[in-house]
Amino acid sequence: MTLNKGFTPDGCPGPVADGVTMGAGQGFDGVYSFAEANNITIVGGSSRTVGATGGWISGGGHGALSNTLGMGVDNVLQIKAVLPNGTYVTANRCQNQDFFFALRGGGGSTFGVNMEMTTTAHPQTTxxxxxxxxxxxxxxxxxxxxxxxxxxxxxxxxxxxxxxxxxxxxxxxxxxxxxxxxxxxxxxxxxxxxxxxxxxxxxxxxxxxxxxxxxxxxxxxxxxxxxxxxxxxxxxxxxxxxxxxxxxxxxxxxxxxxxxxxxxxxxxxxxxxxxxxxxxxxxxxxxxxxxxxxxxxxxxxxxxxxxxxxxxxxxxxxxxxxxxxxxxxxxxxxxxxxxxxxxxxxxxxxxxxxxxxxxxxxxxxxxxxxxxEAFWGAANYNRLLTLKQQMDPNNVLTCWDCIGWNSADARYGCYPAAPS
Ligand SMILES: Cc1cc2nc3c(=O)[nH]c(=O)nc-3n(C[C@H](O)[C@H](O)[C@H](O)COP(=O)(O)OP(=O)(O)OC[C@H]3O[C@@H](n4cnc5c(N)ncnc54)[C@H](O)[C@@H]3O)c2cc1C
The missing domain is CATH 3.40.462.20 (Vanillyl-alcohol Oxidase; Chain A, domain 3)
Incomplete structure (x- = not known):
């Protein structure tokens, strides 16, 4: 992990905030101790073992400080990910905005494999x-x-x-x-x-x-x-x-x-x-x-x-x-x-x-x-589905009930029938 005071996302004209850049394997235990050592605060979840840059951020990411500092997705300054077609992209508010939208709430294992994330470093707070x-x-x-x-x-x-x-x-x-x-x-x-x-x-x-x-x-x-x-x-x-x-x-x-x-x-x-x-x-x-x-x-x-x-x-x-x-x-x-x-x-x-x-x-x-409706709401879902169909028409990345999920896919045959 690195702390970047005055982080400028790729393609942006200037710094947007202080940021911490971390690889996808980083769990919250490492994230929180890094924040403490650097006198900063990072929004994260309750478990030490949940990954900050994988499923947590892909699904939204909530934590005890989200009330005032926002959800995990609100704090992301940049994500680098490998698309299902093998391209390595950098997404932020200045470039690849569609992808930046999708990676922050579209769900894990759906739009790409996150390799690196930069999240906001807030000041340490009493x-x-x-x-x-x-x-x-x-x-x-x-x-x-x-x-x-x-x-x-x-x-x-x-x-x-x-x-x-x-x-x-x-x-x-x-x-x-x-x-x-x-x-x-x-x-x-x-x-x-x-x-x-x-x-x-x-x-x-x-x-x-x-x-x-x-x-x-x-x-x-x-x-x-x-x-x-x-x-x-x-x-x-x-x-x-x-x-x-x-x-x-x-x-x-x-x-x-x-x-x-x-x-x-x-x-x-x-x-x-x-x-x-x-x-x-x-x-x-x-x-x-x-x-x-x-x-x-x-x-x-x-x-x-x-x-x-x-x-x-x-x-x-x-x-x-x-x-x-x-x-x-x-x-x-x-x-x-x-x-x-x-x-x-x-x-x-x-x-x-x-x-x-x-x-x-x-x-x-x-x-x-x-x-x-429950996980995305109709407007977000429709935009996410269109993006998924453009980026990954063959569902290389897929999971249960995710965007683009196909219930007839044989890989889900082991799931039991839905409860009544
Ligand atoms: C003990 C516990 C406490 C929790 N507390 C909270 C909490 O406080 N707040 C909260 O919001 N959630 C919490 N959760 C839920 C948590 O956000 C999800 O379980 C999340 O999916 C975990 O992500 P992971 O990457 O650690 O797990 P994994 O099981 O590795 O991954 C989950 C999904 O994300 C995909 N994925 C993993 N890595 C990547 C990657 N690099 N790129 C793209 N997709 C990837 C996987 O393929 C899978 O579909 C908690 C879960 C547990 C088990």
């Missing part, structure tokens, strides 16, 4: 951190936790808070939230979080953490609060998700529909009891089965001269609601099919509260019923 966790199986406290999150969702988004909420509801799992904001002072952050911290304080001895702290950099906050331990690997997961719009969270009736859906989802996931085929995600500390990812670009001005191709639903969303049903790598076909059925059912419940929204293609129901 963050306020809300770190709240309670260990309670009591439905009343979990439902109250959820309703405080729902009622305050849009206010918190306006205050720049981004991060992760995990409503618990099961005895071994803490309900909790890890939020960061660069927008507020410490006293403003304490005031912003008061509805939640006051409630949690009233719960007494089930409370594990109920604090608003200050952290000098994203990397230090990341290591302390998001991933203090080694990441766990080795489980499969079926996912169901939906982008929950600001508009739905703005009205009392919308909030109630979200609360009802959340309770339904938590109950759908709760009956899972641990088996060797479906180990208990929670006891293994793999994360929570249901999370509200507060990673939409709520405070980010969307005035890109070459907009990205992610679904516009990201721009209107406050939450990316996300459920995962895990299974062991050697689980039976029946268990795996059951996991995908549950995830599909969850996605349908979440879609019910936001039928006109979309879903994040990198973390969505594999059997999403309307992938073109």
């Amino acid at each position: 963050l306020q951190v809300a770190y709240i966790r309670l260990l309670s199986a009591d439905a009343t406290s979990v439902n109250k936790f959820i309703s405080i999150c729902v009622e305050n969702a849009n206010n918190w988004a306006s205050d720049g808070w981004g991060g992760y909420i995990a409503p618990g509801a099961m005895s071994v799992l803490a309900s909790g939230m890890i939020f960061f904001t660069p927008k507020l002072s410490h006293s403003e952050a304490v005031a912003s979080m008061k509805p939640m911290t006051d409630y949690v304080a009233s719960l007494g001895n089930v409370v594990l953490n109920n604090e608003v702290d200050t952290s000098p950099s994203f990397y230090q906050a990341y290591n302390t609060y998001i991933l203090p331990n080694e990441e766990k690997v080795g489980l499969g997961a079926a996912i169901g998700s939906r982008l929950i719009p600001k508009e739905v969270l703005a009205t009392t009736s919308g909030q109630q529909s979200v609360i009802t859906a959340m309770e339904q989802v938590v109950n759908m996931l709760a009956p899972l009891t641990a088996t060797s085929e479906q180990p208990d995600l929670r006891a293994l500390s793999y994360g929570a089965p249901f999370q509200l990812l507060v990673t939409a670009p709520s405070s980010y001005p969307n005035n890109d001269t070459v907009p990205a191709s992610i679904t516009p639903a990201w721009r209107d969303a406050t939450w990316h609601a996300f459920a995962q049903v895990t299974f062991a790598n050697d689980a039976s076909v029946a268990t795996i099919n059951g996991a995908f059925q549950t995830a599909h059912n969850v996605a349908k419940v979440l879609e019910g509260v936001a039928p006109n929204s979309g879903a994040y293609q990198n973390e969505a129901d594999t059997f999403e019923r309307n992938p073109t």
Whole structure:
């Protein structure tokens, strides 16, 4: 990786921003430690092992700082990639703009093989951190936790808070939230979080953490609060998700529909009891089965001269609601099919509260019923499909439900029929 102060993309008349250029093999662990060593901030995801320049950026890329600093795709200054016809191209806002549009949201394994990316290097920033966790199986406290999150969702988004909420509801799992904001002072952050911290304080001895702290950099906050331990690997997961719009969270009736859906989802996931085929995600500390990812670009001005191709639903969303049903790598076909059925059912419940929204293609129901609309929206999809047909008419690069995907392609014959 190299830091380029005043980076000028190829073909542009002058510098556009400070940038970090990295090869396609770079994971977020390397990216974040490089940023810390150079006193800069780079927008990235929650996992150390996800690649910054591969699937993450191709699908959109969200992170705890996306509220204020934008999605991964908003931060890209340049991508170099090999096209399906073997040409090596440099795409940015000054040249190959069609390709630059497609590579930032068109999906992995579709338009080219990314070799190198330059992303924006923001200054290192002090963050306020809300770190709240309670260990309670009591439905009343979990439902109250959820309703405080729902009622305050849009206010918190306006205050720049981004991060992760995990409503618990099961005895071994803490309900909790890890939020960061660069927008507020410490006293403003304490005031912003008061509805939640006051409630949690009233719960007494089930409370594990109920604090608003200050952290000098994203990397230090990341290591302390998001991933203090080694990441766990080795489980499969079926996912169901939906982008929950600001508009739905703005009205009392919308909030109630979200609360009802959340309770339904938590109950759908709760009956899972641990088996060797479906180990208990929670006891293994793999994360929570249901999370509200507060990673939409709520405070980010969307005035890109070459907009990205992610679904516009990201721009209107406050939450990316996300459920995962895990299974062991050697689980039976029946268990795996059951996991995908549950995830599909969850996605349908979440879609019910936001039928006109979309879903994040990198973390969505594999059997999403309307992938073109959900992952890109009609306008982006049509432009992406035209580009794909021009650039890769034989589908040299292809994957499930991607742009240009052909359901009759024999390579997808091993997929089971879609769940009902
Ligand atoms: C533990 C975990 C945490 C996650 N957290 C987040 C998060 O915080 N934010 C978020 O936005 N997403 C998150 N994701 C989802 C993540 O963005 C996707 O799984 C993404 O596809 C991973 O990309 P990868 O390149 O690391 O993986 P891979 O499995 O290697 O690739 C995924 C897809 O991209 C293609 N691809 C890979 N490299 C390239 C390349 N160089 N050029 C073109 N195509 C390529 C592959 O062919 C494949 O289709 C998370 C996933 C996991 C497993």
